[in-house]
Amino acid sequence: MTVLEIRRKLQGESLRSLGWQGFAASVMITVASWGIGWFPRNQLSPIARSGFFIEFRTESSGVITCIVLMALGMVWLTRTWVVTRPRVQKSTDITSGQLGKLITMWSAPLMLSFPILSRDVYSYLAQGRMLHADKSPYAEGISALPGWFDGGSDGLWAQSPSPYGPFFLVLARIIFFASNGIPEIGVGLLRIVAALGVLGCYHFTAKLAKKMGQNPNWANWAIVGNPLFLLTMIGGVHNDALMIAGVFSALAYAYDRRPVASTMALAMAVSVKPIVLLALPFIGLILLNKNPSKRARWMVWAKVSVLSLIWLTIIGAVTNLWFGWIPAMFSAGDAAFPYAPVGLVGWSLSKLAGLLGGNALLVNSIVVQLFQLFALAIVARLALAKNISNPVRLTAWSLSAVVLLAPIIQPWYILWLMAFFAISHRVSWTSEKLMIYASSLILVAVFVDQLSIEQWHTAWTMKTFAGVLTVLLFVGLFRFDSTTRRVLDGPFGPLDSAEHRNKKS
Template sequence: MLIMVGSWGVGWLPHVPESVLARSRLLLAVRVDLVGVVVCTVFLALGSMLLVRSWLRLGQQLDGRWTTHGVAARRAALRWAVPLLAALPIFSRDVFSYVQQGRMVAVGLDPYTTGVSAVPGWFMHGADSLWAESPSPYGPLFLWAAEGIWLVSDGRPEVSTLLFRGIAVVGMALCLWAVPRLARAAGRDPDRAVWLSITNPLFLLYMIGAAHNDALMMGLMLAGFVLLVRPGRRRPQALAGLVLICLSVAIKPLTILMLPFAALLLPAGWAPWTTGRGMPVRARFGPWITTAVLAVAVLAVLGQLSGLGFGWIAAMLTSGDAAFPYAPFGLIGLGVGALVDLATALDARTVAGWCYTAGTVCALAYTAYSGLRRHVSDPVWTSAAVLFVAVVVAPIIQPWYLVWLLPLVAACLPGRLEHPRWFGPVLAGSVLLLTGVGVVDQIAVFQWIPHVPVRLLAAAIVLACLAYIVWWDPHTSRVFRSSARPAPQEVL
């Protein structure tokens, strides 16, 4: 509830004539006044950190009782998500870029060759200027849906936000259906897997609160894996699983890297890996060919229906024009580009682009190596590893990218790295840190409100809560102690 109320004062809201909330006297009274902004900033920061603490305490209280009380993790995910449905977009304003890209498709522009700056009023409608010149990184199915949402909403941001949030809710529902089934098939506790990945505050805040399309991408991908590994499944079910993963590619094309490993599950699911046999290299080419033909067919149909064809391939390879300095390859590209620009006649952006291309080549090379090596690990685990490498070598790393990996790690076959000591503290610390980053970095206020002091206030609250949770809270602090082996109830 604190997060929901806080979002009304410092969440993202385009101030355009079509917006009902932008003309609301009650809402404007909160958003234009410094006192209202400060109160809402406190609510958002405090509520977000309390959500992280509640998640940690839920995991501690359920440890050792997952079989009898584990359903509480699923109920918590649903109950915590409900207030976020009434919140203004928080932690990201990507949803407004979705709207403008759908608008581009509706007026006949190609979002794979130009950015949202091609349509008038894009900035007033809330799209981030960082991506204004970048081609769309999304697949044809999502852009087709975005076109429909633009036409239905008629440019009203409240309607379009609710519809995109509805897509995120569908993705969450698919995840809640798929994760426990995938974990159960792997011999893991299904409710613990749900707690680690879907009840996780990062999922709730960035997927539901920010209305990201990643939720649907994940839901389709995970549901596809469930159909592939389900015991006793028949080949049509397995092929349907591959179709679902192809649909996830049509939402966000990065998941195309998972198709070679999902294909390995086509003949017999997880059976070759549970028995330790694996799959010989020669035996992999049949499933790969079948999967390639199916993927081309599905994506060709969607490209034809949406009118966007296969333009997403070129866009995916060139969408790294923007870079974040805290992404390793983003930092390398910016640094090398600046140095070469000083020493030669080459343009810094061109050199940085070469570095980003090198990162793409590294991701593709690792994918090929993982698929062709003699002993392939569990395909679900390998999919997570390939996705992790692709994220690390990308010029842009967003806080919610961790959410992509958690369901795959939580529901893959048990392996040699089962329950490492560092996993609990690292995961809890990452969730705390990335939640805090979202609070501080994504506060939306009017130009006359002093932005820096408001951010500093949010940062102070986040740091105070972080210090309390890590060092002073008698319960949650046990998660972060590494001096001694933690007791079972203190392990995440």
């Protein structure tokens, strides 16, 4: 059987069927979120007073049913995504519009879900509330205003400065004002923003993929169609899609030799999440020839730095937040998670210092700053690399260094790394399968960790049940579902070379 014949066999399920399967899976996830998603407790919330939704959360049978629905929905959506893979093997097998329609159907029901996999959206609203009260989220935590806990925010941000840029904070302020403090309206408006971010990702992923010589449909399948991406960005109402869209557009404009547009796009991305400022030197490398002199590098870096500074100054002046995000960006150690490697080291050494009578906070701060300097040294080394034939890949490695050496690593940060590595070069089929398995594993971990279980239920019992059930369902999908197995065992990867070998034989 030839490669083309195998691929036709794998494409047995129609696009219409794949669309409705993903839609049904998302409906199951949405209904499940009503019982185990993050529930608004604000006194202004009409849902908090609704008996319909409370029934899902107060009875053990309702919670268990929602856990089962969520687990089944996540696994079914993953199956739909995997089974779609043969369709994007070549750019001629599916149009951009057809793939966009598929992803829209997979994600549309999530617009009506409670926040899942994260409750950061409530922190967005809390920081918008602070700004509306003339308090700087860069100088104080959200606990500076009374009633923050009832707003649904994670206590992690109670005393920590905001990690977000000025543009997003002002947007959160506008949305808080427009919602009049009603959480459902605020979440709905922020979800529209998140969906626009996903749309921007879809457009600029295709644009950048073409610049990189990649199949744009495959890139969008791998990055935007990933269930972890959709459930995090739309279901979880995250702002990361806006950031990724901004950076991808900046890189694409750089390949078009448009430094003004490129630096403006990057400034907007930085104004959402400042961490992506590290892409600036690599945008400069894209604008250069393949073998530039050191003088040429420094000249172009000076140019893009000045342009970026102009844009960031304008954004800072318009928002009246100026550059408050710079010190806040380096104080993330205050919100370190112990299970991040650097966070674990800092936490352990600070505890030891405390036991010995030392200053625990100072020790933790020193550890975090040392690793931050190490990460910046890696970025500098990559920017000065001799081989600059693929600046986007250098950006991916730089982002990996900064993320993995940070004191806090959120699971969705891995989506950034996947996105940059997937867009930077044509990955092998083995790497693609690793991406599928890693996405599924992270999905299980975040699902269990972010279950919203009311205090009258035994949380560890419910979470153990959810974890075991979801793992078993994913194992069943990858080992016993015949269609999924055929795709995962299929002759994928760089198809052109496979077809060439087949013709020669």
